[in-house]
Amino acid sequence: MIDRAAVEAVLNAIPDPATGRGLVEAGVAEGLTVTADRAGFVIEVPAARVAAYAPVRDAAEAALKAMPGMSRVSVILTSEAPAPARKASLSREAVDQGRPRAPVPTDRPSHVRRVIAVASGKGGVGKSTVSVNLAAAFARAGWSTGILDADVHGPSLPTMLGLSGQPEYRDGMMEPRRAHGLLAMSVGLLTRSDDAMIWRGPMASQALTQMLTQTRWGTEDQPLDVLVVDLPPGTGDVQLTLIQKTPLDGVVIVTTPQEVALADARRAHTLFQRVGVPTLGLIENMTGDVFGRGGGEAEAARIGAAFLGDLPLHADVRRAGDAGSPLAEGEMAARFDAIVVRVMAAG
Numbered sequence: 267m268i269d270r271a272a273v274e275a276v277l278n279a280i281p282d283p284a285t286g287r288g289l290v291e292a293g294v295a296e297g298l299t300v301t302a303d304r305a306g307f308v309i310e311v312p313a314a315r316v317a318a319y320a321p322v323r324d325a326a327e328a329a330l331k332a333m334p335g336m337s338r339v340s341v342i343l344t345s346e347a348p349a350p351a352r353k354a355s356l357s358r359e360a361v362d363q364g365r366p367r368a369p370v371p372t373d374r375p376s377h378v379r380r381v382i383a384v385a386s387g388k389g390g391v392g393k394s395t396v397s398v399n400l401a402a403a404f405a406r407a408g409w410s411t412g413i414l415d416a417d418v419h420g421p422s423l424p425t426m427l428g429l430s431g432q433p434e435y436r437d438g439m440m441e442p443r444r445a446h447g448l449l450a451m452s453v454g455l456l457t458r459s460d461d462a463m464i465w466r467g468p469m470a471s472q473a474l475t476q477m478l479t480q481t482r483w484g485t486e487d488q489p490l491d492v493l494v495v496d497l498p499p500g501t502g503d504v505q506l507t508l509i510q511k512t513p514l515d516g517v518v519i520v521t522t523p524q525e526v527a528l529a530d531a532r533r534a535h536t537l538f539q540r541v542g543v544p545t546l547g548l549i550e551n552m553t554g555d556v557f558g559r560g561g562g563e564a565e566a567a568r569i570g571a572a573f574l575g576d577l578p579l580h581a582d583v584r585r586a587g588d589a590g591s592p593l594a595e596g597e598m599a600a601r602f603d604a605i606v607v608r609v610m611a612a613g
């Protein structure tokens with residue numbers, strides 16, 4: 267198990283060029299996610315400073331990869347979009363064009379009945395695990411189901427469904443992959459995992475739009491009943507841009523019972539509320555002796571959302587994820603079936 271404190275110590279040994287302080291201390295490592303064997307974060311700097319921070323990203327990546335037990339590291343260097351230049355001589359029309367406009371949601375994907383996002387206020391709460399098992403439970407309930415992995419910070423669907431290789435293009439559309447009764451598309455299938463990617467909000471949003479609207483999720487004869495979208499964790503700019511542009515019918519928020527995760531879940535709920543996407547409910551993951559229990563239900567009541575259920579830490583869940591297939595039977599699969607019944611009732 268990778269320890270978050272150890273990751274932070276490694277990152278604090280690397281100085282931020284601007285302040286000379288360690289990367290975590292200086293607040294440079296945004297959205298730091300540490301899971302059992304992975305770590306990732308985002309460095310967001312003004313466009314002019316991207317080159318100066320590239321060696322920092324490389325050093326951080328190398329240092330994290332060298333940690334014992336670390337299997338995957340993703341350090342993303344992104345640039346803030348430059349503010350539009352305004353001149354007094356611009357016409358009114360041009361000035362108007364420079365103003366931020368209310369974002370226009372992209373078209374709905376064709377032949378898809380419902381788009382449900384799975385989100386978390388912070389990383390490492392098991393959002394991707396919940397997404398894929400929720401999708402499998404929808405399929406067990408008889409709904410034709412797709413899953414779209416939009417987690418630019420660390421796409422994990424290819425591992426969880428045992429997928430590799432780029433998707434095929436046919437008649438100008440990407441063909442989703444088929445696995446375990448689900449249709450699947452992942453940002454991880456569209457990029458080489460070792461690429462040093464620079465994901466800005468708009469780029470991530472463009473990739474998501476493309477995967478949503480240019481994937482053949484359904485046809486006139488065989489529409490898709492539900493598309494589950496695994497969003498990147500957090501409540502920052504990337505998430506805001508994504509959800510503003512994406513036609514979502516509802517969101518399921520995943521949290522752990524810990525106080526800090528609950529506060530982040532609340533923040534996520536507020537973010538979705540601001541853009542008019544209804545929260546279908548909260549799921550408490552990793553309930554039990556380690557993290558406590560019950561916080562998710564109390565938080566759901568506090569924000570006026572449904573509580574969809576809790577999921578204890580269970581070896582079957584991790585084993586299924588590692589083996590590249592969702593849960594198909596047993597106690598944990600049954601818990602997901604119960605959650606799906608409540609989601610269906612909510613949305």
Ligand SMILES: Nc1ncnc2c1ncn2[C@@H]1O[C@H](COP(=O)(O)OP(=O)(O)OP(=O)(O)O)[C@@H](O)[C@H]1O
Nearest residue numbers: 389390391392393394395499578579580583584587
């Ligand atoms: N209920 C559970 N019981 C046992 N293991 C779990 C459970 N939920 C998640 N895990 C394990 O925790 C790890 C992290 O899960 P996952 O990758 O789904 O998190 P995440 O929140 O999607 O992370 P990220 O923020 O990086 O996307 C995985 O190894 C997964 O198998």
